[in-house]
Amino acid sequence: xxxxxxxxxxxxxxxxxxxxxxxxxxxxxxxxxxxxxxxxxxxxxxxxxxxxxxxxxxxxxxxxxxxxxxxxxxxxxxxxxxxxxxxxxxxxxxxxxxxxxxxxxxxxxxxxxxxxxxxxxxxxxxxxxxxxxxxxxxxxxxxxxxxxxxxxxxxxxxxxxxxxxxxxxxxxxxxxxxxxxxxxxxxxxxxxxxxxxxxxxxxxxxxxxxxxxxxxx
Amino acid sequence: xxxxxxxxxxxxxxxxxxxxxxxxxxxxxxxxxxxxxxxxxxxxxxxxxxxxxxxxxxxxxxxxxxxxxxxxxxxxxxxxxxxxxxxxxxxxxxxxxxxxxxxxxxxxxxxxxxxxxxxxxxxxxxxxxxxxxxxxxxxxxxxxxxxxxxxxxxxxxxxxxxxxxxxxxxxxxxxxxxxxxxxxxxxxxxxxxxxxxxxxxxxxxxxxxxxxxxxxx
DNA sequence: AAATATATTTAGACTACACTAAAAATAAGT
DNA sequence: ACTTATTTTTAGTGTAGTCTAAATATATTT
Ligand SMILES: [Mn+2]
Ligand SMILES: [Mn+2]
Ligand SMILES: [Mn+2]
Ligand SMILES: [Mn+2]
Numbered sequence: 001x002x003x004x005x006x007x008x009x010x011x012x013x014x015x016x017x018x019x020x021x022x023x024x025x026x027x028x029x030x031x032x033x034x035x036x037x038x039x040x041x042x043x044x045x046x047x048x049x050x051x052x053x054x055x056x057x058x059x060x061x062x063x064x065x066x067x068x069x070x071x072x073x074x075x076x077x078x079x080x081x082x083x084x085x086x087x088x089x090x091x092x093x094x095x096x097x098x099x100x101x102x103x104x105x106x107x108x109x110x111x112x113x114x115x116x117x118x119x120x121x122x123x124x125x126x127x128x129x130x131x132x133x134x135x136x137x138x139x140x141x142x143x144x145x146x147x148x149x150x151x152x153x154x155x156x157x158x159x160x161x162x163x164x165x166x167x168x169x170x171x172x173x174x175x176x177x178x179x180x181x182x183x184x185x186x187x188x189x190x191x192x193x194x195x196x197x198x199x200x201x202x203x204x205x206x207x208x209x210x211x212x213x214x215x216x217x
Numbered sequence: 218x219x220x221x222x223x224x225x226x227x228x229x230x231x232x233x234x235x236x237x238x239x240x241x242x243x244x245x246x247x248x249x250x251x252x253x254x255x256x257x258x259x260x261x262x263x264x265x266x267x268x269x270x271x272x273x274x275x276x277x278x279x280x281x282x283x284x285x286x287x288x289x290x291x292x293x294x295x296x297x298x299x300x301x302x303x304x305x306x307x308x309x310x311x312x313x314x315x316x317x318x319x320x321x322x323x324x325x326x327x328x329x330x331x332x333x334x335x336x337x338x339x340x341x342x343x344x345x346x347x348x349x350x351x352x353x354x355x356x357x358x359x360x361x362x363x364x365x366x367x368x369x370x371x372x373x374x375x376x377x378x379x380x381x382x383x384x385x386x387x388x389x390x391x392x393x394x395x396x397x398x399x400x401x402x403x404x405x406x407x408x409x410x411x412x413x414x415x416x417x418x419x420x421x422x423x424x425x426x427x428x429x430x431x432x433x434x
Numbered sequence: 435a436a437a438t439a440t441a442t443t444t445a446g447a448c449t450a451c452a453c454t455a456a457a458a459a460t461a462a463g464t
Numbered sequence: 465a466c467t468t469a470t471t472t473t474t475a476g477t478g479t480a481g482t483c484t485a486a487a488t489a490t491a492t493t494t
Contacts, residue, residue: 002480002481004480004481004482024441024442025441025442025443026440026441026442034481034482034483035482035483035484036441036442036443037442037443037444037445037482037483037484037485038481038482038483039442040442040443040444041443041480041481041482042481045480056442056443056489057441057442057443057488057489057490084327087334088327088330088331088334089330090326090330094326097324098322098324098326098327101321101322101323101324102322105315105318105319105322106318107314107315107318109307109311109315110301110305110315113305113306113307114305117304117305219450219451221450221451221452241471241472242471242472242473243470243471243472251451251452251453252452252453252454253471253472253473254452254453254454254455254472254473254474254475255451255452255453256472257472257473257474258450258451258452258473259451262450273459273472273473274458274459274460274471274472274473
């Protein structure tokens with residue numbers, strides 16, 4: 001399997017997890033920053049290899065084989081992210097691009113040894129679940145901070161946007177995985193939220209709040 | 218720089234270090250297991266990028282720029298090998314193929330953090346020197362076991378052949394980097410050597426001996 | 435239901451890299 | 465020096481992956 005094929009599979013996998021329907025050519029093109037015609041070409045190749053189900057004009061879905069392959073790539077991506085943060089002192093906003101490369105390294109032994117070395121973590125530095133060696137993904141129930149009701153509190157367990165800009169903003173506000181957050185008040189004018197993070201009170205926009213995953217206490 | 222370009226540069230670098238003259242098209246083709254015509258194509262591209270000096274029919278040599286690039290790839294290769302052996306418990310005969318992939322990961326930060334994490338080693342698991350971040354390679358004087366005189370002794374500091382078969386043979390004979398070896402006797406009939414390795418005496422062929430690097434006491 | 439807009443596929447072209455076969459240059463042998 | 469052998473380069477072809485532009489299918493309006 002080529003790197004390009006792997007990247008397409010991963011993109012389809014991610015789109016599937018958020019929409020839960022067949023994935024459109026254009027959606028793939030957009031997330032991969034490529035052209036729809038290129039996507040069509042690749043889809044045909046993946047279908048030929050029995051990695052996706054494809055009927056012209058109807059979008060694609062992953063086969064069992066394709067889904068497993070995609071999850072193995074995600075597993076590698078996230079394990080490498082843990083390695084970079086835990087062992088090499090990268091911060092959580094610096095790991096993605098390197099992990100994009102490392103996820104394509106082919107060696108069963110390497111990835112399992114790496115997992116052991118890291119203590120078989122189940123989550124990456126952004127709170128996303130790491131599929132195990134069989135492709136099983138542990139599903140944690142979590143909800144967006146923007147969807148909490150006033151007075152509810154919990155801990156930050158993940159982020160939706162993993163862009164460097166967003167993560168650096170969170171660093172600045174001292175919000176990280178594990179932070180205790182309480183939803184104090186909503187400003188109806190701009191839908192911003194007043195929250196308490198580990199004893200300090202601050203105000204964040206709705207956009208920010210809708211990119212933070214919470215687990216209620 | 219593409220992976221393919223990097224592999225060519227590395228091959229030229231290695232050929233240069235052993236022959237110390239201009240490198241022929243055929244020599245490159247052989248080490249890269251490709252065809253001479255492919256090599257000619259790539260050489261032109263590398264020359265265009267000022268990575269090699271090239272005059273038709275005259276072979277190639279690395280420019281300063283090309284030499285530095287090659288050494289950075291070798292640096293990465295060998296640092297990853299150390300990582301695999303020291304941290305992930307790979308044995309020295311299992312690391313090469315994975316390192317061949319890892320050496321192409323592009324991130325200054327990664328490689329320097331990795332070097333720190335490993336304690337800035339100067340040698341890889343096969344006794345080969347690791348270029349530093351500036352491309353400086355520490356040259357250790359060492360000689361082949363096959364070229365020692367009777368009665369001389371020293372420690373094993375490297376191997377010339379790094380194939381899995383050879384390394385496993387050494388494992389079986391309990392010969393590893395750091396082993397104390399004394400050259401006891403030569404059998405003139407087949408040029409085999411009687412040696413003492415850390416208190417045990419054994420006989421090895423000349424072929425074996427000519428792939429073991431020694432540093433005299 | 436027809437017209438229009440959008441999404442998707444096809445057709446054709448391009449780059450990177452590899453190959454085979456043939457041509458040209460260099461090296462070796464007599 | 466001339467012939468032969470070897471090495472290297474060129475010419476032409478193929479595959480993977482991308483692109484643009486055009487054609488076709490599906491979705492949305494009116
Ligand atoms: Mn990532
Ligand atoms: Mn992540
Ligand atoms: Mn190696
Ligand atoms: Mn090595």
